[in-house]
Amino acid sequence: MHTMIPRCVWLLAIGSLLQTAIAAQDPVAIDPPRTLILDAQGMAGQYARWQDSGDSVPPAIENLRREADECRTEGPWTVVSKSIVPPSGDKHDYISVGPYWWPDPAKPDGKPYIRRDGEVNPERMEYDNVGLKKTCGNSLTLALAWYYTRNPDDARHAAELLRTWFVRPETAMNPNLNFGQAIPGRTTGRGIGIIDTACLIGAVDAALLLETSPAWTDADARSLRQWFAQYLHWLRHSKHGRDEDRTKNNHATWYDAQVACFALYAGQPDVAREVLRNVAERRIKSQIRDDGSQPHELARTKSWDYSVMNLKAFINLATLADHVDVDLWNHHSDNAGGIRDALDFLIPFALSESDWKHEQITPLDGAKLAELLRRAAIAYQEPKYETLLHRLAPDDQPTDARFQLTHPAIHLQAHP
Template sequence: MRFIYKFCLFSLIVTTIPLLATEAKAKKIRPESPLRVFILKAELLAKTKQEISENKAAVLPAAKSLRGAADKVVAGPLYSVVNKEFLPPSGDKHDYMSMGTYWWPNPNTANGLPYVRRDGQANPEIKLLKNDKDLDNMIKGVENTALAYYFFEDEKYAEKAGQLLRTWFLEEDTRMNPNLNFGQAIPGVSSGRGIGIIDAHKFPVLIDAIGLLQTSPNWTEEDQRGIENWFTQYLKWLQENSNGRDAAREKNNHGTWYDVQTASIALFVNKTSLAENILESAFKKRLAMQIKPDGSQPYELSRTLSWTYSIMNLNAFFALASLAENVNLDWWNYKTPNGRSIRQALDYLLPYALGEKVWEKEQIKNLDSSALYPLLRQAACEFPDANYAQLADQVVDKKC
């Protein structure tokens, strides 16, 4: 069911990709739009909304799925960073706190400290700290209700999205402090790490969702100023705190997602020059470091979940390319002199998703070929000379 839901939701947003592909521009420059979205495409959202209003059969199942998901959010709880059983080292319950996913009690010491790493094996103790799960649920809830508000123009969805955002970011008793000082802590080793910034890698999704609420009376100018101020402070922390600087230096998906966060937030808080500087320098640096000429991603292939992390990192590269369109940079078609490109990275993974090749790198959990589907659908729009839309359907057929 989880796959079917994700498939339907994404299908709703990309239904008009074949149409848009035929209108592809030579340069990736975004048209002016009243929507402040930076990864999503406003023109694609508008076309999909029109098809929903016309009851086009192609979009109705996905629209129904989205409405059902949004209705569950409306009936569901609010989330706050203060709802946790343990206080962070600061003693301030408003500070976000999580534990390193793959770290376990040390079998060679009486007290289990310091914890030791088992890559790819999640320690169930992480569930004792609810902040990471609540953060994910909050973002997913805002995304679903904001999309539902935009597509269906029902204020109940914007009202719930506003409540979720105010509770997590703005209200004095429940707000999160704008830092991740204590993200992905390791008992006996560290109270928080730069790697912990990955916990907020969906903030760019949240920022686009906020952009869909701009016309609602349930999201006021005061709310917008408050959330922009929060993200301004968080961006400053990302750039100046030692955890942020550590994340920026990471050579794998952690570093790529750090760049996605900082660029997206810079655009959101109207620091366009900063966003352009990040997107200009980061993409080329990451591409040269992380993707080989054959399209493989060596830092992700070294993991015990090599397929999973290869796709996660490629998602970040796609997000960077989408963000770059906002500052008139075309990273979709950029290729280094020796052939490194994000398209090559996608093509490297494709035969494994289609079952044409056997994935021989370590993958200690089942290989989910459907995880490549959203990337293929997006590629169908960005590279209209290829048959990525048909290949995406083949990946879905193989999964089903």
């Protein structure tokens, strides 16, 4: 049985210490941002420590500045700019095609498409998933840059990305995924297309970070919360949403992560709490074996990638559950494993101490586990995970990695 100090207890304690320690700092550094996945207390402490130290700009900030500079040259994107018209006839409706579906060479028109698991059809790049992913990823990069560097241009461009995709009536996406991951010749949309909007979790934290900037108004925040409330209703009550809820692998995990995140952002904590209380029995018990392996993901042609991807969803769920006083970090069921077991299972393979015996059609990248090791080190107050994190790249310490900003190690230093 794994145990830990209740995370909400030590986060409150650290928050109190940070408030005292940085009282003389710029007021923007005093209050942690109201994020859902990002480590708000750690970010506030890291920002205050850097401001107080007078040291040169840390590598992670330098890297973030470079990324933000590039992001300001891109976008905004909108669903209405595509040349493809969804079956509804409304360009405000999102549309994408399944990534692993290809034209059938035996058919003159290639239809119906056939599946090649793990091999992405480049046709997918012609649809709305590209703009959505860029909107979410770039807005988060820019919002982080605003938080750490206070460059108003970063905040303004991030706000413009979010307004264009979600808020302005003439460019906004309709809050549904009726045509997500269509398969030409087979279906115009599927429930599993909802995995496309997992990136919206990052957009939520971007919007929350922007609430400290004059570039993001109260009206913007209300409009975006309304959009997410509408999308949340669609997720929970549409046929596609109900289909995704009944899946058994990473689709189910990421579905719950989306529902819980969007419910918290839209001011519906009771909905989030209900979903998160059911994660233990509905998702962890059915997806993680007692040895920590994830059988549904091991069946894929990129079994390592999917195992890491699904573990990230579980860690996101545990993080969201902290907001409603539900403990998923330590859950175990009879004859099944938990989140920590799933992480421990993957570590020897990430470090090349054991050979991965399952199908992986692309090279196994152990560094994909780095962020999750940091987040586990903080959640479980386990320095061992921090040590293992640096062993992933012993000659190139990940000082410029994004997680140094989103989940800094300050908590570990406060609780050795």
